[in-house]
Amino acid sequence: MTARTVRGAAAVTLATALTAAAAACSAPSQGGTGGTGAADSAVVGIASEPETLSPLLGYGKDGNSKIFDGLLTHDADMKLKPALAAALPEVSADGLTYTYRLRKGVKFSDGAPFGAKDVVFTYRTILDPGTNNPSRTELDAIGGVEAQGEDTVVFRLKYPYAPFAERTVLPIAPEHLAGRQDVNTGAFTTAPVGTGPYVLTAWSKGEKLSFKANPGYWGGEPAVKKFTMVVIKDDDVRATRLRSGELDAAILPPNLAKGFAGDKGRRTFAAKTFDYRTVTLPTHHPVTGDTAVRQALDVAVDRGAMVKGLLDGAGKPAYGPVPTDSPWFTAGTERTHDLGKARKILDDAGWKPGEDGIRTKDGVRASFPLWYTSGDKIRQDHALAFASDARKAGIEVKTEAGTWEVIEPRMKTDAVLAGGGSPADPDFDQYLLLTSSLGGDGFNNMAWYDNPAVDRALEDGRRSGDPASRKAAYDTVQRELVKNPGYVFLTHIDHLYVVNDKWTGTSTQVEPHDHGLGSGPWWNVETWKPKK
Template sequence: MTGRSIRRASGAAVAAALAIGAAACSNPQAGGTDGAGGGESAVVGIAYEPDSLSPLLGYGKDGNSKIFDGLLAFDGEMKLRPALAAELPEVSDDGLTYTYKLRQGVKFSDGEPFTADDVVFTYRTILDEKTNNASRTELDAVKDVRATGEDTVVFTLAYPYAPFAQRTVLPIAPEHVAGKQDVNTGPFTTKPIGTGPYVLTNWSKGEKISFKANPGYWGGEPKVKKFTMAIIKDDDVRATRLRAGDLDGAILPPNLAEGFGKDRGTRTHEATTYDYRTVTLPTGNKVTGDTAIRRALDTAVDRQAMVDSILNGAGKPAYGPVPTGSEWFTRGTERTHDLRAAKKILDEAGWKPGKDGVRVKDGVRAAFPLWYVSGDKLRQDHALAYASDARKAGIEIKTQAGTWEVIEPRMKHDAVLAGGGSPGDPDFDQYLLLRSDLAGDGFNNMAWYDNPAVDKALDEGRKAGDKAERKRAYDTVQRELVNNPGYTFLTHIDHVYVLADRWDGLSTQIEPHDHGLASGPWWNVEKWAPKGGAEGGSGDGSGDGSGDAKK
């Protein structure tokens, strides 16, 4: 899923995940791959699958799409660098005009030239209300975009949106292809053409996405000639296929990755992230919509125990979408685990223990279901721990597993163990997560959170040009989440990957929630080189990135 604040995993069946090892990884002739460990090809296991491969519908909006490029890109240190733009943008003194000079000689993989018209087409199409892009509000500041010649694009903003340049990592689509078909349903959504380092060769939904190196890539043809992302939803199955040698690498929960620590020929890579796990507390539910229940759960949950026991220490407690290590985190909003205080909150609000220990108020039992995605061990473990903590306070939570097809229709009234997180500016995640008018808009504001003070602060934070003023706005948001938490934030998770130790050039970035697809050590796969062969890069010439590699 793309273009959403809370993102979901693929609905692929476990049977399909099991089949992929034989069909796509072990067989050198399957899907155009050489199999794991073969020559100049690489096969990695991921847990998530996009709904579409069209950037017009949200694919690759945070960069690293492999098929496409944006005007700018993030390097290993998450600093902006030129991509399809020849240089960083020129910004007017009032912060309302961004001028981009484009790189010359770039072509789409079908041989057609890239021009300023493609940039204008991409942004105008995304902003068109007829386009089914759930992230359209991320470009709310754009008043106009126009080409001034073939190599210059000018954006005019309605207000000085401080992080606008970071938004221009968004991939550029070819007008001569995508502009001649239905933007929402046309073949471009599954058979895209871009300027990126790789060309799509096959997408078997629920099974794999296969690429080949783009020989005409402006940044140089990649040395990894064939690259396959095996879509394996189940954590245990992914670990099994990796150990069997069907995969060159995979993202794994920390406790499963730990088992590979002593294996020869593999390396474990850790990436610092903004990825969090949270429980949605729908406003429309008589139990989860009660502020006392929300505050009691926020206090009853033992976040540190989850970090220690579920994440094996690879993470930290979460008190909101902003990690505690971020400059945007509001000190003093940490919540201490205090079961006695949680019970007091419920007592004072009239939630009294029943004969079975479950609290009751006005004939309503303090009980509700909590859904998590089948096969996702981390979500399952978080859900079970959360339910256990809640039961000690007198709140009964029934955990249930299902696919997103089962869960999505229930989100308005049932709690969900969800995930989210976007590095960089606080606007990127909080606006889609909390804005009341986005409730029910796909996976935006899954909790149907409605807080006028938060809405006002989100608007102020988005439109203020002064950093100190923006910080005050987001401080307000985080303090409001203490007073009325529409979500129970549990942990921020460090992503852990295990890869075959046969490539040079591996590094990691600070990552978003959508791990595996465009992130992880393969964020810069176009810069990899076989060990002992041609020289390998460090990703982009910026060093080893923010990740930590361990033997």
């Protein structure tokens, strides 16, 4: 939700306490192989696709991009490890200088050598205001980046940004190709070349992306030679095509994944995530902009019932962007479902029930639309449950389905069933979600949330290198969201995948909201091996 590549859609300190918690549970079965049936080929069903394949425009910024590599990458436990860098960075005592020594002998898939100039080109291009990268503010800490010879890159920061190393999982683009064309519209945006384990062979937008193994990959040629990602927005259709054998794997909502529980030839993976579902409460709407309405909705929703009834237990209640089992979560900010409290808040604020039970105040009816994306059953179910809970408090929520092209122009005044979440560091998601300066900036701060105390805390959390100070800053953010919720957070969702059991090495990581190409059991497809 924080960038256009997320449509469909990682601290070196506290976040390292997170575990992958990738619960892989074998399902008993009837057999059945999917896709091509060949162990050296994998066909997976995903729910959305990116708008671009250029890292200069935001693609793959959180890693696992298949076509590209970053300086660093994550292992199964979300710990940083070297990729294009030969080692983790050397960090100066003041936290302002990061030096990366690069891996030698790496080539792009077109045979051109990779070097420091490509790293400098990538970061400088993203930071250029003329580049249409919606996530540019994520690199705000960078004051400069320079090459020292062919195999050393030095980043100089404007302030000691604690999770900076996490930002360097960002994919590196080749200067010799991307630097010779328009960064926003050139051919590189749809036909990229990288150093990664796979090479893009075709992209039929709205249908599929096809890849082949890169024989010159510095990590060794993958055993899965052909990899195809089929874009299927409708959950039911994705499940049907998996069952018919057209797919080797797919992401599915809990109720559909449960239908494969008797299949011995497939495994179900439950990936723990930071992925939340939330309702935006735009400040520019006369109802959702009212603080009392926001507070009432925040306690009127029955989050526990949503986890149990909508997710089949595959998730947890959400009270903000941080999951309750994260070390960043602020204890005491949980909100209990309390319909009586919700009604009292509205009564005290002058919102009086009408004959039909819907409240009014100063001639304004407590009614507003709530949009969700067509074909997304999880969002639809959350929207309907939210509307039902809101009505019990006297607020009318009219649910509407549409594509992002329909929804986006309405986001300033209309509520949206949105998603987000990043496990790497609280800055990664919260800054884009809540800072007032990004209100209305595409999918950033969709609610136009404006809270000076939150703005100050977000800056403190971003600019401090001290873990305790950062924890205090994000505690402030979470407490302020209780006082004035610009969003009603509903659930954190576990991602469920059903995968044909014909490879070794399949697993999951703790996942962000943006999943599909980069996340899922295929996050490490380049290391899979056919079962003997």
